[in-house]
Every structure is written in C-alpha cells, then in structure tokens.
Amino acid sequence: MNLALPNGTLLQKLIAACGMLLMLALLTVLFPETGSAHGYLDVPASRALLCKNNVNKDCGGASYEPQSAEAGKGFPNGGPADGHIASAGNTFPKLDEQTSTRWSKVPMTSGPQAFKWQLNAAHATTTFKYFITKPGWNPNAPLTRASFDLTPFCQVDLNGASPSNYYTTNCNVPERTGYHVILAIWEVSGAPTAYVNVTDADFGGGSALPAPANLASTAVTDNSVSLSWASVAGAASYQVYRDNVAVGTTTSTSYTNTGLSSGTSYSFTVSAIDSSGKASPSSSVVTVKTTGGSTTTYPAWSATTVYVGGNKVSYNGVNYEAKWWTQGETPTGTNVWKVIP
Structure with missing residues (x-):
C-alpha cells in the first residue's frame, strides 16, 4: 500500500508542524534556556x-x-x-x-x-x-x-x-x-x-589621612542636599555616605545628593581617599532634613507581611510602593520598593 501523501495536503502540513514542535521540545530539554536567568x-x-x-x-x-x-x-x-x-x-x-x-x-x-x-x-x-x-x-x-x-x-x-x-x-x-x-x-x-x-x-583603616573637617549643608531642596567640607592634604578623592551607604565620589570638596524624598531626614559623612584607595576615618555626622513633605501616612512596613505590587507602606518616615510580590525586603527605594509622595 502506498501511504505517500500528495504535496501540499493539509495532513502533510500538520505532520510537519508536529515534527517541528517535537524537535523544539527536545532542544529545550537538552539545552535549557538560561537567557532569562539573569x-x-x-x-x-x-x-x-x-x-x-x-x-x-x-x-x-x-x-x-x-x-x-x-x-x-x-x-x-x-x-x-x-x-x-x-x-x-x-x-x-x-x-x-x-x-x-x-x-x-x-x-x-x-x-x-x-x-x-x-x-x-x-x-x-x-x-x-x-x-x-x-x-x-x-x-x-x-x-x-x-x-x-x-x-x-x-x-x-x-x-x-x-x-x-x-x-x-x-x-x-x-x-x-x-x-x-x-x-x-x-x-x-x-x-x-x-x-x-x-x-x-x-574596609577602612590603613590611611594616614585625617578625617575631613567642617562638613556642612550648603543648600537643601525637596529632593536634594548640597554639602561642603574642608580640603584634606594628600586626598585623591572623597567618598560621600548617606545613612552609612556610599552615594558618590568626588575630587572636589563639595557634593550634591539628589533623588531624595521630601520632608525626610538624612545623615551624611565624608571620608578622604588616598592614592592607594585607602579611606580616612569618617567626618562628623551632619543630619539634614529635606524641605516639603507628605501629608499621607501608610501602614508601617513589616518584615513578616506579604506584599504585592501596588501595596503602600511607610518606613523610617518615607512612603514606599511595592513593584511586585515581596516579603522581608527592607524598603530602600532602590529595590522592589519605590519611593512615593
């Protein structure tokens, strides 16, 4: 019996399509996709x-x-x-x-x-x-x-x-x-x-440079703080910290930190960096509150609560909105939580 199918028949096309799907499935098993595993x-x-x-x-x-x-x-x-x-x-x-x-x-x-x-x-x-x-x-x-x-x-x-x-x-x-x-x-x-x-x-230590002196705020807006300090002899650059987290490096003795939340207090310090990358002790702390502020208060963030996209919370005086499902991730504004007014 001759089972050959005429060219162009619907059945022949369906068989070819099924063969292709089976091949793709086999390739997926043999070579799992990693492109999305970022x-x-x-x-x-x-x-x-x-x-x-x-x-x-x-x-x-x-x-x-x-x-x-x-x-x-x-x-x-x-x-x-x-x-x-x-x-x-x-x-x-x-x-x-x-x-x-x-x-x-x-x-x-x-x-x-x-x-x-x-x-x-x-x-x-x-x-x-x-x-x-x-x-x-x-x-x-x-x-x-x-x-x-x-x-x-x-x-x-x-x-x-x-x-x-x-x-x-x-x-x-x-x-x-x-x-x-x-x-x-x-x-x-x-x-x-x-x-x-x-x-x-x-890791700190190891630098003979002294801590920068006279750290002060020179300008404040709803979402920025400008700082200045005294020059340190031998410093190749300066590292600026906000709430103990590095936020920028500069070779001058001034720096403006932007993208802040209105009506919020931030603590800043500065360290001098020598030519080998070693840091001096930190300057004295300067705490600055941005102008403006929100009149809306959301429930306090809880590490044990499950949140989904759109949920709003308050943490350390700042309001945040979840971008997707999360639990236990402290709001920072640079992760799953975005800062909102």
Whole structure:
C-alpha cells in the first residue's frame, strides 16, 4: 500500500508542524534556556548596581542591565579572562576600568557578612562562590587572577537546586584593610553560564589621612542636599555616605545628593581617599532634613507581611510602593520598593 501523501495536503502540513514542535521540545530539554536567568548582587551593592543607581558614572550598558553580566563558569580555571573579570568577559567593557578612585566603595567590615542576590529567574544552580583581592594587590592595574586569593572565602553548593529570587549567602569575610574588590559568581546548573559581579569594598583603616573637617549643608531642596567640607592634604578623592551607604565620589570638596524624598531626614559623612584607595576615618555626622513633605501616612512596613505590587507602606518616615510580590525586603527605594509622595 502506498501511504505517500500528495504535496501540499493539509495532513502533510500538520505532520510537519508536529515534527517541528517535537524537535523544539527536545532542544529545550537538552539545552535549557538560561537567557532569562539573569541576576545581580544586591547587598553589598555591586559595581554594576551602583552604576544603575547613578552612584558610579560612565558605565555604559551596565547602567541599564546590571543583571546581564554573563560569562563562562569555572573560575578560576575557566570564566572571564584576566583584564576582563569585572566586565564578565567584556560584557560591559567600562566595568574593567580599574584605579583606586574610579569606583564608589561600599563600607564593609571583616567577619560575618550577608551576600544577597536578586535573581530575575531562579534557575537550577550549581554554586555561589566569593573571592577577594589579596593583601597588597594593585588597585591601579586591571583585575587578573593574580589580584585575587583564588581559594573562595565562601562557597555554597546547591547541586542543581533552585534558589529563591532573593537569595542570601551568609559568609565570613577575611581580614582586610583599605580598598578591596570582592568577586561574586553565580553558576547556573546544566549550562556553561555564570553571572559575575564585583563589589568595591572599603574596609577602612590603613590611611594616614585625617578625617575631613567642617562638613556642612550648603543648600537643601525637596529632593536634594548640597554639602561642603574642608580640603584634606594628600586626598585623591572623597567618598560621600548617606545613612552609612556610599552615594558618590568626588575630587572636589563639595557634593550634591539628589533623588531624595521630601520632608525626610538624612545623615551624611565624608571620608578622604588616598592614592592607594585607602579611606580616612569618617567626618562628623551632619543630619539634614529635606524641605516639603507628605501629608499621607501608610501602614508601617513589616518584615513578616506579604506584599504585592501596588501595596503602600511607610518606613523610617518615607512612603514606599511595592513593584511586585515581596516579603522581608527592607524598603530602600532602590529595590522592589519605590519611593512615593
């Protein structure tokens, strides 16, 4: 019996379409999609996240997609090449620029530290691992394997399990002083993919520079505070902190912090940074309240309450609205919570 089908028959087209669907399904099983499995280090803030938050400047594409710093996995034997570690193998070339003063730094202490990732898609995971630069590394040279202690100071193996979208690793950070870079890597299971983030950390100490004096507010608006301070001899730059979080770096003795909430109090300090990237002690604290203010008060944020997109809360005198489902994520205005009037 001849079962050949005439060209162009409806049945022949249906069989061809079914064959294509079966092939796509097989490819999905054999080669799981990782393109949506993007993520970035949220705490302590990565170099790329500070680009997105407009603390770091001139960052190229990292300002828009901190979650997309994708490279091969297997560091240090594999992964991004020397000189392109911070950019995840040249994904964002600007991130490879390396000097002691190029990037804003996150204050950090040695010892217990939570490393929190925000994962856009929490795919099956091989491991999270963390490296840190060696004592005496050169902060004014490109990052290479020789810059780092190549034994992870912290590693969590998930062996193919899927983490939560907000995944925290509790680590013990080695003793360091001054400026160091932490390399955080999330390796996806079943694919050659890793997401690579670096954090510029200031461990303090080690600098002979004195703390900047005479920190004062020179102008205040509804959403900005301008600051000035006395010059420190030998300072290559100054790091400005708001509520103990780095918000900017400047080579001058003045700085304007924008994007603030109206009618809200903020505490500022400044440290001088020497040419090797080491920070002086912090200046005295100046607390400034922005003008204006909201007349609407929302329920106080609770770490145990489940919130969904559109829910509004009040936290430390500032009103926030959830952008999507969340629980236990402290409102900051730079995460799932956005500041509202």
